[in-house]
Amino acid sequence: MARRDLIAALVLLGFTAGFGLLTLRLPDRGLPNTPGPAFFPGLITLALGILTIALLVRSLRGIAVEPAVLPGAVATRGWIAIGAFVVYLIVMPALGFLFASVPFFAVLTWVYGERRLAVVTLTSIAVPVALLVIFRSGFQILLPSGIGW
Amino acid sequence: MGDFLMAGFSQATAPSSLIATAIGSILGIVVGMIPGMTISTGIIIVLPLTFVLDPGISIALLLGLYVGGMLGGSFAAIMLNIPGTPSAAATAVDGHPLVERGEAGRALGVAVIASFIGGLFSCLCLLLIAPRLADVALGFRAPDLFSLVLLGLTVICSFAAKSWIKGLLAAAIGLAIVTVGQDPVMGTARFTFGSTDLMSGVNFLTALIGLFAIPQLIGNLASTETGTRVLRTTARFGRVLPKLSDLRRMRVPVAIGSVVGTFLGVLPGAGGPIAAFLSYDYAQKATKNPPEPFGSGAIEGIAAPESANNAVTGGALVPMMTLGIPGDPVTAILVGALLVHGLAPGPLLFIERPDFAYGVIVSFFWANIFNLLIALAGLRLLIKLIALPRTILMPAIAILCVVGAYSLRNSVFDIYVMLFFGVLGLAMRWLDMPVVPLLLALVLGGQLEEHMRVALTGSQGDYSVFFTSPFSAVFLSLAAISVVWSVISSRRTAGGAP
Structure with a gap:
């Protein structure tokens, strides 16, 4: 049995069922004998269903070759990076681009293997400030301001 | 055509456009040659700038990056034996042995000249083919356009996926995501859950940033390779400009690479890697008794794939410009970048904005x-x-991704959408599911539904309209062949895994 494909097939079966249900609830606003707003999503539900069942059958037959997994230490750093990303996005509207980006940059620099404190500190301040100046002053692109810049 | 070409020339040769092209080219070379970075990442970096720049300048910047990225990928392949882009993998076979012999300059010089000739040849083909193809495409009606878009999707799925089931599933997921928001014909809200942010649907560029950049940022954690190795070799760089004898040896391989690359570039999904390896193979067969054997520093083995992978760029612009069908992720991003400026690539572009359409071709020449x-x-x-x-x-780059997603509509919601697609991209990578079909479904899905519903409305729900039109029938047949072909080849290569 191909474990990952089985998990994917089960998740997709759930998604297909939900998508199909929501499609059935769409209003039928169309001219007679012409497809309405639910027509195309209906076709996609059908395609998703057929392909998901094919993936499920294949995974149960154990045909698939499982792709390589990231080494443990790398996977841990990957989770830290994703976690930092989530926290960054949550706090940015409140803190603003600059105040949120500095600690985020510092965490990522560390995750990518930089251990010199001076380099981490310097770059995590310099790069977000530079980006802020370039985008806000140079290209007039507004960035979330929050409590700061 | 002459007047439009001159108008396009004026637009693309304005100092601002030329500066943008040059900056794009430098960025592209740098991004392409850093292992772990792709041309798509480079484009994501400059994407926020394109929102505020004039469309002509934006496209000049992006084309410079596209063309430069192809060459930069080869620099890494030659110097480090790590292809900066998949298209450069064939170049490493003969390029790196020359570096080990202390002839890095010679290898790089041949790559630069071959890329230039390949790119120029494809530019000429783009100029000659695109307007004519656009004329033909103007005659397409809704059923033909639906079948054409469907063909584009199936061809891409069959090439992009190791497993046809996963390739088609990725495309189906992309099509499902496209249905979020107002439907393109009646304007009915679908799957918005009462959110006003979702009324205009999922922005393609936001999704793209998440799908490509975040998995790449995480994937790069695994790579410990650095560029320091290269510094040892630059000490023995040698002459860069190829000698006359090398130029003579390059003639046939470059001609092969240019033709193969342009032709395969036009086909959606075929792309640079196939063109490069195919040209390498043809050049090997066409070269009798080379001074250095192939695989150990043959000039012909660098020239053929290099001209091919740069010729692909011009070829890929043909279906993008004339039919609105992107052949690879980079041209898909170009489509998205043009749509932001209200310019829809397709046959009408040559009618409504011929100055811009020809300007794109001239910008490609300058690139x-x-x-x-x-x-x-x-x-x-x-x-x-x-x-x-x-x-x-x-x-x-992580911060630039956030800036790119936010600046599209000045919306924090778009950053969350980007993160969602980043997680989706990681999950797909974990499942060995290709993201390219999903990406292209996001680009093409809206058109697919619109053309299908317009066609069926016109025919009062009669499905035979897709088979009675000759163009549509041909496109549908090719789409069917493409799916069957991918099923057969998947069974052959994976020992029966569908």
């Missing part, structure tokens, strides 16, 4: 010229940039 000049003049300096520290580069 190749700048590529040559910048690469030859700054080769020694550019090579040193391979050693840029990843520890700073990757966090900076």
